[in-house]
Amino acid sequence: MLGVRGSGTSSALVILVETSIDENSDGERMEGTSSDDGLGIMHTLRDLVLFISCYLALNLQNDLVVLALHNGDCHYLYESPKSKLRRGVRVQPPVSDVCKEIITRIFRISSSPLQSPSGDASSSGSESPLAAGLSMALCHIQRLGTGSFRGLRRIFCLLRSPVSQRQYIPMMNVIFAAQQAFVTIDSYSLCDMHSDILEQAANMTNGLHRKLQKDGELGQHLLTFSSWSQTCRHSLLPGKQCGVDFKTFCFCHKKTLQRGFVCSACLSISCVALKTGGDCMTCAANFDTCS
Amino acid sequence: MYEPDDEDLAAEEQAASLKVACPERTWEDLEEDETGRLRITHGDKQYREKRRKIAMAAANSHVCKGMIRFLYVVVDLSQAVNEADMRPSRLAVVSGILYKFFREYFNQNPLSQLGLVVTRNGIAERLTELSGSPESHITALKENLEAAGDMSIQNSLEQVQSSLAQLPTYGTREVLFVVSALSSCDPGNVHTAIAAAKSANIRVSVVSVAAELHICRRMTEETGGMFGVSQSQHHLEDLLMAHAPPPPLNEQATKASLVEMGFPQKRPLDKGAFFSGRGGEYVCPRCASRVEVNPTHPKFVENIKINNPVTFLQELPAQCSVCSLTLVSSPHLARSYHHLFPVAPFEVHRPVIMQELNDAAKLDATNCFACNLKFDRSGARGNDDAPSVCPRCKKIYCFQCDVFIHEKLHNCPGCEIDKAKGYKNSA
Ligand SMILES: [Zn+2]
Numbered sequence: 001m002l003g004v005r006g007s008g009t010s011s012a013l014v015i016l017v018e019t020s021i022d023e024n025s026d027g028e029r030m031e032g033t034s035s036d037d038g039l040g041i042m043h044t045l046r047d048l049v050l051f052i053s054c055y056l057a058l059n060l061q062n063d064l065v066v067l068a069l070h071n072g073d074c075h076y077l078y079e080s081p082k083s084k085l086r087r088g089v090r091v092q093p094p095v096s097d098v099c100k101e102i103i104t105r106i107f108r109i110s111s112s113p114l115q116s117p118s119g120d121a122s123s124s125g126s127e128s129p130l131a132a133g134l135s136m137a138l139c140h141i142q143r144l145g146t147g148s149f150r151g152l153r154r155i156f157c158l159l160r161s162p163v164s165q166r167q168y169i170p171m172m173n174v175i176f177a178a179q180q181a182f183v184t185i186d187s188y189s190l191c192d193m194h195s196d197i198l199e200q201a202a203n204m205t206n207g208l209h210r211k212l213q214k215d216g217e218l219g220q221h222l223l224t225f226s227s228w229s230q231t232c233r234h235s236l237l238p239g240k241q242c243g244v245d246f247k248t249f250c251f252c253h254k255k256t257l258q259r260g261f262v263c264s265a266c267l268s269i270s271c272v273a274l275k276t277g278g279d280c281m282t283c284a285a286n287f288d289t290c291s
Numbered sequence: 292m293y294e295p296d297d298e299d300l301a302a303e304e305q306a307a308s309l310k311v312a313c314p315e316r317t318w319e320d321l322e323e324d325e326t327g328r329l330r331i332t333h334g335d336k337q338y339r340e341k342r343r344k345i346a347m348a349a350a351n352s353h354v355c356k357g358m359i360r361f362l363y364v365v366v367d368l369s370q371a372v373n374e375a376d377m378r379p380s381r382l383a384v385v386s387g388i389l390y391k392f393f394r395e396y397f398n399q400n401p402l403s404q405l406g407l408v409v410t411r412n413g414i415a416e417r418l419t420e421l422s423g424s425p426e427s428h429i430t431a432l433k434e435n436l437e438a439a440g441d442m443s444i445q446n447s448l449e450q451v452q453s454s455l456a457q458l459p460t461y462g463t464r465e466v467l468f469v470v471s472a473l474s475s476c477d478p479g480n481v482h483t484a485i486a487a488a489k490s491a492n493i494r495v496s497v498v499s500v501a502a503e504l505h506i507c508r509r510m511t512e513e514t515g516g517m518f519g520v521s522q523s524q525h526h527l528e529d530l531l532m533a534h535a536p537p538p539p540l541n542e543q544a545t546k547a548s549l550v551e552m553g554f555p556q557k558r559p560l561d562k563g564a565f566f567s568g569r570g571g572e573y574v575c576p577r578c579a580s581r582v583e584v585n586p587t588h589p590k591f592v593e594n595i596k597i598n599n600p601v602t603f604l605q606e607l608p609a610q611c612s613v614c615s616l617t618l619v620s621s622p623h624l625a626r627s628y629h630h631l632f633p634v635a636p637f638e639v640h641r642p643v644i645m646q647e648l649n650d651a652a653k654l655d656a657t658n659c660f661a662c663n664l665k666f667d668r669s670g671a672r673g674n675d676d677a678p679s680v681c682p683r684c685k686k687i688y689c690f691q692c693d694v695f696i697h698e699k700l701h702n703c704p705g706c707e708i709d710k711a712k713g714y715k716n717s718a
Pocket residue numbers: 250251252253254255270271272
């Protein structure tokens with residue numbers, strides 16, 4: 001399923017997991033006492049480790065990279081070793097070591113006080129830099145080279161907080177770059193808020209997007225849907241998937257629009273037509289004699 | 292005594308001709324990478340070229356661009372394209388590059404249109420009208436690749452001018468000639484056709500496969516276009532691809548304006564509806580009529596599946612058949628937003644600075660921030676592929692990521708992290 005056909009086809013997977021701990025709701029869960037809805041960080045990590053070991057066990061050639069989005073920063077947690085070839089076969093460390101390394105790095109990141117002197121307490125409540133994390137994932141994938149990896153390269157995001165519309169433009173840049181490189185973006189959002197942008201990302205890159213709420217769903221989903229390869233996806237039905245809403249927002253007020261006015265010089269959208277003359281608010285092109 | 296027979300001589304001749312055909316693939320350019328595979332390198336020249344390109348794109352980023360373009364590509368299919376100075380022939384090379392160009396053009400100019408004209412036997416034939424689907428142009432060109440006779444600049448110009456002159460003034464009107472011949476067969480005075488094109492605000496550019504023609508250079512100079520003569524197959528591709536990004540806006544010729552557009556929602560027809568009428572899945576937001584989007588020709592479906600797995604991009608933009616409102620979807624517009632918010636060019640990171648950093652910072656500075664590649668400890672692998680540093684977020688990137696970030700991704704990961712830190716979750 002994960003490119004197990006023969007030892008020649010390996011796949012590359014970049015996992016992006018949000019590990020920020022929300023003090024309000026995750027505090028008790030960290031103690032391991034209450035596990036009411038199964039959305040706590042410990043549950044997420046447990047299911048993720050299960051998925052990682054399954055992924056690595058399927059094919060020794062599989063490439064794995066794990067990135068953490070933590071308190072407004074992005075860290076590399078794990079990277080499959082390179083250039084260790086023995087008779088053409090890469091030597092992978094045992095799966096248990098991989099998982100151990102990932103977990104210890106997560107704890108090191110979350111236990112250490114914010115390293116940068118400038119990043120004071122304010123950064124802990126900020127939005128996850130999803131666009132940055134995906135950009136790093138794509139940079140890593142492009143270094144693996146094209147050709148041999150074609151069709152089997154994926155990014156997988158596990159998000160625990162919503163992404164706002166303010167990351168729209170960098171997110172769209174990521175999506176287009178992923179499209180061109182034939183990289184699939186799968187995502188799971190483990191929060192109540194809807195994230196349109198991840199839904200669009202999945203839709204435009206042939207990926208899957210799921211919103212999970214119930215206990216124990218994550219592990220099951222990870223082991224079924226997320227292990228589908230690109231070829232499988234054409235023949236399998238991923239269950240109910242509602243239509244994607246490509247909402248359009250105006251640049252001036254971030255209002256949702258059905259009809260708008262587009263500047264012909266920069267394609268920015270505004271919700272009001274300037275009567276006579278005036279400049280474009282985004283690119284300052286002059287509309288003097290517009291009809 | 293051994294005497295070379297005909298077969299040996301023929302083989303030798305073939306080897307010699309191959310050497311002439313691909314002089315750039317010399318063994319000196321091969322290098323072994325860390326996994327033991329052989330790679331072709333072009334050495335420092337390539338790095339310098341890439342850095343120059345990024346710097347140039349950044350220098351032009353503040354210039355207003357003509358994002359809505361109407362471009363006719365005129366392909367010279369005279370006898371000259373059968374010359375074999377490019378392998379296997381000029382025609383095969385040119386058409387191959389053109390297919391790539393069509394896709395790249397629509398990739399970079401999502402709301403623009405393109406039309407195709409071929410000129411042979413002294414006449415000009417319009418193969419496709421202006422439209423927004425790359426696959427239809429590719430199919431049309433593939434089916435019309437017979438070359439014969441001479442090309443005609445005047446006929447081609449007159450052919451495209453009649454179509455371009457009626458278009459709205461907010462779009463740039465362009466013609467791109469791909470010329471192989473060294474002569475033009477014109478029924479009248481070609482200079483009057485050039486003057487007419489100039490007065491219709493048409494920007495004529497020429498890419499010549501063979502050599503510089505006076506009339507071509509004159510034509511581009513008069514109308515403000517670009518002129519280039521290819522030196523090799525690679526250079527030809529570079530020259531053609533240079534026409535894919537939007538050109539700077541010519542203030543006199545093109546009036547920037549606000550164009551009303553609709554962003555329709557997909558509302559599939561109810562299967563149980565008593566009367567479905569005609570129409571597709573989109574609803575025009577101005578007149579509420581159902582809009583049939585560009586019907587995808589079954590011939591293209593296979594092509595689209597291979598080259599563009601995201602079929603929805605083929606459906607829009609479209610025009611409402613009732614009120615003629617242009618219908619687009621927001622991802623189309625977003626494709627060009629990187630022109631508005633470009634990534635600043637990175638500077639060369641000097642290893643000298645590394646020694647000045649304290650130990651903790653040094654640890655951070657040894658990996659590429661984006662791809663986590665470990666840098667060479669020596670840092671002395673030549674100046675041109677040295678790591679780069681972003682002037683805004685001060686993060687260090689390897690050269691490969693630098694190029695990828697500026698040419699494909701258009702996001703600096705470090706800067707995005709800094710920006711996201713400003714977004715409060717509660718807001
Ligand atoms: Zn507005």
